[in-house]
Amino acid sequence: xxxxxxxxxxxxRAGLETMLMNYYRNIDREKIQFDFLTHRPQxxxxxxxxxxxxxxxxxxxxxxxxxxxxxYKWMKQFFSEHPExxxxxxxxxxxxxxxxxxxxxxxxxxxxxxxxxxxxDKDFKYLLxxxxxxxxxxxxxxxxxxxxxxxxxxxxxxDFTFIPNAIEVDKFLxxxxxxxxxxxxxxxxxxxxxxxxxxLSYQKNHKLLIEIFNSLxxxxxxxxxILVGVxxxxxxxxxxxxxxxxxxxxxxxxxRSDVNELYQAMDVFVMxxxxxxxxxxxxxxxxxxxxxxFSDRVPKEVKFNSKTQFxxxxxxxxxxxxxxxxxxxxxxxxxAKDLQNSKYDIKVAxxxxxxxxxxxxxxxxx
Numbered sequence: 001x002x003x004x005x006x007x008x009x010x011x012x013r014a015g016l017e018t019m020l021m022n023y024y025r026n027i028d029r030e031k032i033q034f035d036f037l038t039h040r041p042q043x044x045x046x047x048x049x050x051x052x053x054x055x056x057x058x059x060x061x062x063x064x065x066x067x068x069x070x071x072y073k074w075m076k077q078f079f080s081e082h083p084e085x086x087x088x089x090x091x092x093x094x095x096x097x098x099x100x101x102x103x104x105x106x107x108x109x110x111x112x113x114x115x116x117x118x119x120x121d122k123d124f125k126y127l128l129x130x131x132x133x134x135x136x137x138x139x140x141x142x143x144x145x146x147x148x149x150x151x152x153x154x155x156x157x158x159d160f161t162f163i164p165n166a167i168e169v170d171k172f173l174x175x176x177x178x179x180x181x182x183x184x185x186x187x188x189x190x191x192x193x194x195x196x197x198x199x200l201s202y203q204k205n206h207k208l209l210i211e212i213f214n215s216l217x218x219x220x221x222x223x224x225x226i227l228v229g230v231x232x233x234x235x236x237x238x239x240x241x242x243x244x245x246x247x248x249x250x251x252x253x254x255x256r257s258d259v260n261e262l263y264q265a266m267d268v269f270v271m272x273x274x275x276x277x278x279x280x281x282x283x284x285x286x287x288x289x290x291x292x293x294f295s296d297r298v299p300k301e302v303k304f305n306s307k308t309q310f311x312x313x314x315x316x317x318x319x320x321x322x323x324x325x326x327x328x329x330x331x332x333x334x335x336a337k338d339l340q341n342s343k344y345d346i347k348v349a350x351x352x353x354x355x356x357x358x359x360x361x362x363x364x365x366x
Contacts, residue, residue: 001030002361007037007090007099011044011057013255014199014229015280016091016116019146019165021046026350029054032357037078037088037099039063045255063095065128075102086110086366087357089144093117093154095125097132100139110360113140114163115154118299119275121202142360149299150277161356165280166349169342171260172287174332179264186251186265191224194324195266195290197259197281198273200231205295207240208272208313214244215317216324226251228262263288268327271298272313272320278302283344289335291327293320304342305335 011017024034035056038044047057058078061071079085079102087110088103090096100111113136120129136154137143143160145151151160183189194213198204206227213225227237227250234252241250256262259281263269269285272295276282279302285292286305294302295313303310307330311323343349360366 001033002087002357002366003033003035003084004357005037005085005088006034007088007092007096008039009092010038010040010042011036011046011050013045013257013259015165017044017046019167019280020091021049022166022168022346023350023353024050024053024055025168026346027354032354035085039092045257060099063092063098065125068098071098072102072105075099076106079103079106079108086364087360088112089114090140091116094120094129094133094136097136097139100136104139109364109366110142111140112142112144113137113154114144114146115150115160116146116277117203117275118149118153118277118297119203123202144356145277147278147299147301149301163353163356164343164349165278165283166344166346167280167284167287169287169345169347172263172284173334174289175264175334176332178261182258182261182265186226188224188265191222192220192328193265193267194223194225195228195262195269195285196225196271197228197262197269197285198271198279199229200227200233200237202233203274203276204229204231205272205274205313206233206237209270210237210240210244210246210250212270212272212317212320212324213250214246216321217246217249219321219325224249224251226253226262226266228253228256228259230255260284260288263290266290268293268324270320270324271295272311273298274313276302282308287335287344289332291330293323293327304344 037058039060039062061067061074089112090099091114096113103111143155143158144163145160146165216223269290269292276298282302292308294310296310297313
């Protein structure tokens with residue numbers, strides 16, 4: 001058995017983390033085992049399940065600039081105490097430079113950088129991230145990506161391997177009875193439900209989403225917006241909603257374990273992101289046969305459902321609202337037969353990652 005050290009921020013319920021768990025549940029764990037190197041001091045949503053599947057979780061210091069000397073010291077000791085790790089697979093985009101540099105110093109032979117985005121958050125580490133992005137190919141030995149645009153963004157002209165953001169398809173297929181049940185649980189009757197699933201962060205552009213929804217209400221007085229997720233912008237978003245008098249029209253549902261059922265309750269999925277890789281939630285929503293409206297900053301390669309459309313990020317609010325209005329009364333149905341053998345079905349895709357690791361092991365003689 002080969003143990004792969006998956007490097008993440010934490011293992012809370014979010015797109016990347018859920019995708020990793022989908023693969024973890026489905027790979028042959030007699031051949032390949034995942035362990036997780038996280039950068040948060042507290043336990044996360046998936047930690048219990050990881051341990052039940054035989055995985056180990058390690059808690060490294062946070063990746064704050066003032067922590068970097070401490071971080072490298074911690075990583076040096078970690079690798080000296082864990083010689084079993086010959087492969088580290090890092091999923092923190094430009095920040096992967098730090099753990100992969102530490103792994104290079106420790107002579108870890110396989111250091112995989114995985115790109116999940118097409119841009120960088122504009123936070124206090126923005127300039128550092130740009131520098132790390134420019135240096136990522138000096139510390140990684142192999143490159144993976146969720147999509148072509150994400151791969152080119154982080155790795156330039158390097159060869160990279162496409163690993164689909166695969167999901168457990170059967171959990172998401174449209175079910176009218178489940179829709180009615182879920183809407184009843186949420187206290188919904190005949191409301192037109194606009195949904196969004198994603199971290200409450202700069203990247204997801206909730207400010208524009210709220211403005212779009214406010215304009216929609218002029219035409220659809222019974223519209224309701226549900227937001228699934230948590231994040232650093234939560235108070236700012238709530239303030240905007242309050243100032244617009246929308247408190248009774250917006251539901252904050254937090255992090256949920258029933259996201260697959262929440263898609264059923266929605267009537268349209270709207271995602272006006274500033275940037276994305278290939279968003280897992282976009283794949284989930286499409287498998288639910290839910291009409292989806294993405295900004296044009298979301299790579300077109302995410303689309304596989306005819307009910308999906310793209311709107312320019314700079315479009316007027318009226319244009320966004322018209323796109324939403326066009327989704328009204330679209331009938332949804334189960335796509336089970338049409339989507340068999342999809343690259344985004346984990347039953348098919350798990351072998352892509354499994355074979356990728358096994359090929360590396362054979363080529364490197366690990």
